[in-house]
Each structure stands twice: as structure tokens, then as C-alpha cells.
Amino acid sequence: MAQSDDTCKRSTCSKPRQGGTGQYSAFCSTECGLKHEHVKADARDARRDAERGSRDRHNPRRF
Numbered sequence: 001m002a003q004s005d006d007t008c009k010r011s012t013c014s015k016p017r018q019g020g021t022g023q024y025s026a027f028c029s030t031e032c033g034l035k036h037e038h039v040k041a042d043a044r045d046a047r048r049d050a051e052r053g054s055r056d057r058h059n060p061r062r063f
Helices: 030-058
Strands: none
Touching: none
């Protein structure tokens, strides 16, 4: 879903951006910016865990 330049960067939010020059200026609020960061971090962690799991199944460690 394409969003206009004046709406919140978070894909599930359609409120207007708060503007300004701060870290979360692309979002409607600091809360939305933080939620966006947490979702990205969770996705990154899940991808990393899946890659590790795949690698571990193909190269099991011997103890």
C-alpha cells in the first residue's frame, strides 16, 4: 500500500506526520516511531534465528 508523503511512515497508520527534524519526524508520534522500530527489530531477530536454525540443522555440532 503506497502512502502519501504527509502520512505516518508506519504501514498500519494513516495519521498525518508530526513533521519537524527529530528522529521520529516521519511518524505521527514518537509512539508510532518506536512501534515501527520494535517491529523491524523483531523481524530481524526472527530472520536471524531462522538462518541459525537452518545452519544448525545442516551442520550439527558434535560434542
